[in-house]
Amino acid sequence: MRKKVIAGNWKxxxxxxxxxxxxxxxxxxxPNSDQVEAIVCAPFPFLASLVEKANGSKVKIAAQNMHxxxxxxxxxxxxxxxxxxxxxxHVVLGHSERRxxxxxxxxTVNKKTHAAFNHGLTPIVCVGETLExxxxxxxxxxxxxxxxxxLEGLSADQVAKTIIAYEPVWAIGTGxxxxxxxxxxxxxxxxxxxKEVTSEETAEQLIIQYGGSxxxxxxxxxxxxxxxxGALVGGASLEADSFLQLVEAGTK
Ligand code: 13P
Numbered sequence: 001m002r003k004k005v006i007a008g009n010w011k012x013x014x015x016x017x018x019x020x021x022x023x024x025x026x027x028x029x030x031p032n033s034d035q036v037e038a039i040v041c042a043p044f045p046f047l048a049s050l051v052e053k054a055n056g057s058k059v060k061i062a063a064q065n066m067h068x069x070x071x072x073x074x075x076x077x078x079x080x081x082x083x084x085x086x087x088x089x090h091v092v093l094g095h096s097e098r099r100x101x102x103x104x105x106x107x108t109v110n111k112k113t114h115a116a117f118n119h120g121l122t123p124i125v126c127v128g129e130t131l132e133x134x135x136x137x138x139x140x141x142x143x144x145x146x147x148x149x150x151l152e153g154l155s156a157d158q159v160a161k162t163i164i165a166y167e168p169v170w171a172i173g174t175g176x177x178x179x180x181x182x183x184x185x186x187x188x189x190x191x192x193x194x195k196e197v198t199s200e201e202t203a204e205q206l207i208i209q210y211g212g213s214x215x216x217x218x219x220x221x222x223x224x225x226x227x228x229x230g231a232l233v234g235g236a237s238l239e240a241d242s243f244l245q246l247v248e249a250g251t252k
């Protein structure tokens with residue numbers, strides 16, 4: 001049985017004192033269950049402090065992006081070496097906001113996925129279609145291409161350890177959640193694509209999250225689907241209470 005992975009993506013929100021008190025509270029109240037993993041994806045300036053606060057707890061700290069090079073003349077960028085050195089365990093790659101506003105491409109996501117594994121970080125790779133693409137019936141082909149390119153060149157063992165987050169762009173921050181059937185249909189397709197490029201055994205280990213307007217009121221139904229193993233959550237992860245309810249849902 002795959003465990004559930006609930007990740008809160010704060011995006012560009014909070015100041016350090018708010019981030020610290022959130023993690024203090026979550027560390028204290030997070031359910032002590034092996035069924036669920038709780039990850040906080042925080043802005044770079046908070047990572048060192050949050051890793052220290054989460055140390056020894058069940059809460060993991062993730063970055064929201066990184067460069068694929070180890071170091072060099074890349075002003076403003078943060079490398080996998082820096083994240084690993086801080087004690088960060090996961091990194092979100094290819095979020096649709098990075099694809100839309102910061103020219104992230106399937107090629108750079110692939111380079112970053114390799115860089116993450118080269119440095120012992122677990123990538124959370126985001127894929128998903130826009131409304132226009134869904135209406136043009138392109139969802140399955142597009143998501144398939146994104147997944148294949150992101151995972152290109154990885155070993156089966158690395159693929160098995162990757163987390164894929166299916167986030168339809170039209171459901172992000174809009175309050176429009178994909179129905180659990182719509183979400184599961186694409187997550188099943190992702191697992192089948194991974195099976196095709198690796199093996200059934202590898203595909204069965206892969207954690208696939210759904211993201212897009214997930215909240216305590218709809219999380220149970222989403223997590224009950226056959227191929228949804230967790231959630232990548234924006235808005236509803238900003239308050240500790242709501243984040244804890246989502247993590248709790250993963251224990252059921
Ligand atoms: P919302 O949960 O705010 O829709 O954001 C989803 C998301 O983009 C998580 O990465």
